[in-house]
Amino acid sequence: MIRLGIIGTSWITAMFIDAAMKTNAYDLTTVYSRSQASGEKFLASLDIDTDNVDVVTTLSDLYQSIDVVYIASPNALHFEQAKVAIQSGVHVIVEKPSFSNPTEFEKIESLLAKHPDVRLFEAARHVHQPNFKAIQETVAKMAQLQGATLVYQKYSSRYDAYLAGQEPNVLTREFSAGALYDLGVYPIYAALAVYGTPNAVQYLPRLLRNGADGSGVANLFYDNFNVTVIFGKTSNSYLPSEFYGLKDTISVSNIAELEKVTYYDGEGNSNHLGDVPEENPMIRESQDFANIINDPTTNHAEYSQWFQLAKQVNQTLFDLRQSAGIEFPADIKE
Missing domain, CATH: 3.30.360.10 (Dihydrodipicolinate Reductase; domain 2)
Structure with missing residues (x-):
């Protein structure tokens, strides 16, 4: 199972968690929130068993306990949150638009080259x-x-x-x-x-x-x-x-x-x-991302195609x- 962490506590995050759980490929383990109370309130709103899900208030605590992070924070925060995730060896699923401009995207691309085992996906679900x-x-x-x-x-x-x-x-x-x-x-x-x-x-x-x-x-x-x-x-x-x-x-x-x-x-x-x-x-994007994470070699061409499309967008x-x-x-x- 892929250990899933979450940044962002909006409706779209709840939708992604529901989709990820329905693929049977992920295990929600950690939710990041600026406050413990808001994180616990979000967990209580989910229609899944969250007894073993932790709420953390620092990115360092989040990234030390997960395999992939789903980022659905305000757009301007995506870059720094994704950068720290990649440096921590954590895969990234980031809501569109992934980054504010090509400069940020290029910095992330360079960082990924230094961490070849990490994958970054833009969540363009359609x-x-x-x-x-x-x-x-x-x-x-x-x-x-x-x-x-x-x-x-x-x-x-x-x-x-x-x-x-x-x-x-x-x-x-x-x-x-x-x-x-x-x-x-x-x-x-x-x-x-x-x-x-x-x-x-x-x-x-x-x-x-x-x-x-x-x-x-x-x-x-x-x-x-x-x-x-x-x-x-x-x-x-x-x-x-x-x-x-x-x-x-x-x-x-x-x-x-x-x-x-x-x-x-x-x-x-x-x-x-x-x-x-x-x-x-x-659900389809969640399954597609899990396939890449679980078997990056076999699915490398498909991943590269998605990454290049994200860069062009x-x-x-x-x-x-x-x-x-x-x-x-x-x-x-x-």
């Missing part, structure tokens, strides 16, 4: 789903590619707090957050996983009073087509996402959740692709921010 793989396989068969329109616009549970004058972490540049890094990362990941790295990018954001982006439209430019990405945290959208061939089209109900994927052949005929998604969308997100003049404090740190 690209591990069977329905996403069905999209990739179908796009590869299209006679002519004409790009895509990808949409992920969801009202943030923290936007009301922002409107009331507060500064929630997920809507501030201080924590390397905003619409692009919180929601836009899903369709950006999808675009790069299907089409590869774009030749050029452009981001047109709607900025909040604190300089963070609340919503926006990103354009990814390829040789023979463009991809338009629409996302935001200040309103809801129920538009599907679409991948275009010549006459044929793939329609996706939600590019992050992938509940329904439909292929239209251009003659009015439709065909559902993939399967009914699992109740917990993080990191660069693309940074380039999009640069095009819009959005700077994070993490960008100017030594």
Whole structure:
């Protein structure tokens, strides 16, 4: 069993723990929290036996007792937490976006080279789903590619707090957050996983009073087509996402959740692709990561592919921010 440690006590952490336990590959042993009380409160909220799970309040105590850490803290904290984990010989599963900028990513990549037995995974759960793989396989068969329109616009549970004058972490540049890094990362990941790295990018954001982006439209430019990405945290959208061939089209109900994927052949005929998604969308990525940890040699090519995709997404997100003049404090740190 892989000894699992946790940083972060939000809903997404609880979802990952549930998924990891359902693979029967992990054993939750340790939860890191800034206070003992908040860690114990989080454990009490989980629908699993936590009698043998410890709560710790220092990273040194966390990393000495686990094989892999799942990091779901605010984005700006990912780099330091992952760095210490790698130095401690602990594998890292870090929520997307993994790091604030390419400089941080390159430092982590260099550190991994010095610790060749350690693996780092970005938890882009949707690209591990069977329905996403069905999209990739179908796009590869299209006679002519004409790009895509990808949409992920969801009202943030923290936007009301922002409107009331507060500064929630997920809507501030201080924590390397905003619409692009919180929601836009899903369709950006999808675009790069299907089409590869774009030749050029452009981001047109709607900025909040604190300089963070609340919503926006990103354009990814390829040789023979463009991809338009629409996302935001200040309103809801129920538009599907679409991948275009010549006459044929793939329609996706939600590019992050992938509940329904439909292929239209251009003659009015439709065909559902993939399967009914699992109740917990993080099960597939949890199993994929466990496979790598348990057998890194056999699965090295797949791991390398995921790592390179994560690196390309990191660069693309940074380039999009640069095009819009959005700077994070993490960008100017030594």
